[in-house]
Amino acid sequence: MSKPTLGSAEAAFSIESFLNQPLRTERLIAAARVSLALVFLLALLIDPSEPAQYARLVLSLTLVYFVLSAGLLVWLKLHDHLPAALPIWVQASEMIWIAALSMFSNGPASPFLIAFIFTIFASAYRWRLKDTLLAGAVAVFLVLGEAIALLTRPGLGIELQGHFKLNRLLMRVFYLILTAGFAGLLSESQKRLSLSSMRVTDLLAGIDLKGRFSSTLQHVMQQVSSHFEVEDSVLWIEQVSSGRAFVFEVSRHGGEKGLSALWRESSPRMKEDLRFELNAPLLAQTLGASVVTTYLDPAHKGAVTLAFLQRYGVTSMIVAPVNVEDWRGKLLFLAPRLSSETRMELRSLKDILDHTLPAVFNVYLSRKLHARATAMERTRVARELHDGSIQSLISLGMQIDVIRKNSGGIGPELAADLERIQGLVRQEVLNLRALMTNLQTVEVDSADLVEFVAHLVEQWKRETGIEAGFYSQADEIFLPPRTCREIARIVQEALTNIRKHSGARQVAVRMLSSSERLELVIQDDGCGFGFQGRLDQQELRRHRKGPAILSERVRSIGGTLVIDSSLGARLEITIPYIAQKQTMAAQV
């Protein structure tokens, strides 16, 4: 009998590690075995087995069986670790022992045949369908072997005796086969249920309400993907309330080290492709020029077309619905590997998603509420600054100005001091305004990024009196909201720096997008960054030059920064769309 092995996916969910289940199983079987052996022993003491010439032998064999069973139970109770091969050895030894008992107690008509039923159930309890069927087959083989031995009476020096009746033999054999079949199926079903619940538990255990939403999503998709040995999975979600759609892609090419995740806004094409009705997972596979669909709901037949599969460059795909609260979407597992029981796998996936997605949505809500609360608090602090400190400082500056102008008799040193203090006050107003701007939440996504930056530049121009222009050739931008917010922050930061440090009189902000990247150029005619020439991000870090916070913001969204500080300053920021992929390590 082969040791039942768990697939990699099943190993990932690690049933064994959960409460040391195999040891518990073996202890239970051992206890049952001791009871069975005791009952056999008592029965034989009351009424010895037939034929009488082997009665003492059978009694002895049963006594040894009882002692060994009790010894095994004690050993299992005393040990916390179960040797992997022990259940197989116990199963094999037990079947041989029972064969010996039955052989010397009427062969196929032996009352000990019931012990074969026990071994079949024990096998079902330990393992799965195939192993149980194998145990049944071995029992049948032994019973038939005894019948043949009884009929042929081989010259082994043993005189076998028994009442052989073919009809009884056939019925008992069929009974063993049926028992093995039913017990195996029950075992399989129970194990799958247990596995499914274990997967759900494992997935839910990995969901941290305080964690990042994308990390949670990545964890869930990665775990489910590993079950189907899928390298690429895609989540497409449309928010019903806003009509906006997003895509989250998880890829693990090259194993855990190559794991990456990408959030981006959905393209209109994808929206069109994935808006079809679906309420249960399906598997679509190409067969020549057509698509074969395995579905749980007949209404989904033909839901996935060949063109759809071709767009993702795969010949098979699992498509599962995502219908939770405000979300309508699909989860795609590209090129999955499924067992022959596809429908059962799809049902299992449905169970997992039904239990897991609401928890994921709760993380999303929790993060959203947290972000909103933080934003409200920041807005409140910004308002306090705006309505309080800034205006007081402005007033202070005005009053210093009045003192300077009205006090004609003061000495030049005091006048210079007053002017310096006024300058400091003014600088502090600018600093507080910059802080206030940074505190305020930036709500922007790819649809309104261009308009947002245009407005930002226009407002900055108005507030500072510095000539500024915004030029855009960015028609379609597919970037996640977080990246858009960072870009807005980068422009804000750059403009604040220009106002505070550059002394520039003219500023130009340009935004260009292509299918591969977004380019942002911020140029001014100020004093530059204290070096001559062009430096990239690494050189800036090495020489400790350039704006550190801005540089960090660019790096955090996978962009590159080059600063040309020859004539004024020119910041060139490039954000390749593909570079939006963040490694798992960076995310967690």
Add this chain to the structure above:
Amino acid sequence: MITIVIADDHPIFRDGIQRLLASQSDMAVLGAARDGVEALETTRRAQPQILLLDLKMAGMNGIQALQELHRSKSSVSVILLTAEINDLQMMEALRLGAKGVLMKDVDTAALLDGIRSVAAGERWIVNRRESSSGLQVGNGKRSVPSDLTKREMQIVAAVVACLSNRMIAEEFKISEDTVKHHLSNIFYKLNVSSRLELAVYALHHKLAGC
């Protein structure tokens, strides 16, 4: 002598600007108000040339006070003196007859310059003097308003009414892209670079019934 009333709900700021203006030989502060209602009362009573009006005030805010002055056809020249203002608020203020918009953190020389300019009959929009032909921006060469098509005139009126592109698109049953296209043409023809400049220009030239 330029007579001024100040309306601001921040006492320290109110005090500071009052002292600053009082120190100018050509300016006289006739009163100071803490909110819009007080500002209207003081203005009615003191009849100043200039009302320096804060935008954000408890009770009646600056825009509401401006609406009231607009309704009563007051002759006072209102300058919004604010720490923060967005395009929509600014267009609304200009539409209601504000003659100037000044940021509070502007340096004192520019602040005083702005007040003097408005008192002399000019407009002063955020650190910039507006000449008789509109804001001094770009190369100064503008097309005449008659170059605008009927649809462009309608869109100018909508911009002055503070409608967003989406609202304009819905109003005229056209797409947002078409609105943007019309706006680009209008910006080019009038040599303006923003909706605000367009609004100021339209108000100044009484375009599209503004």
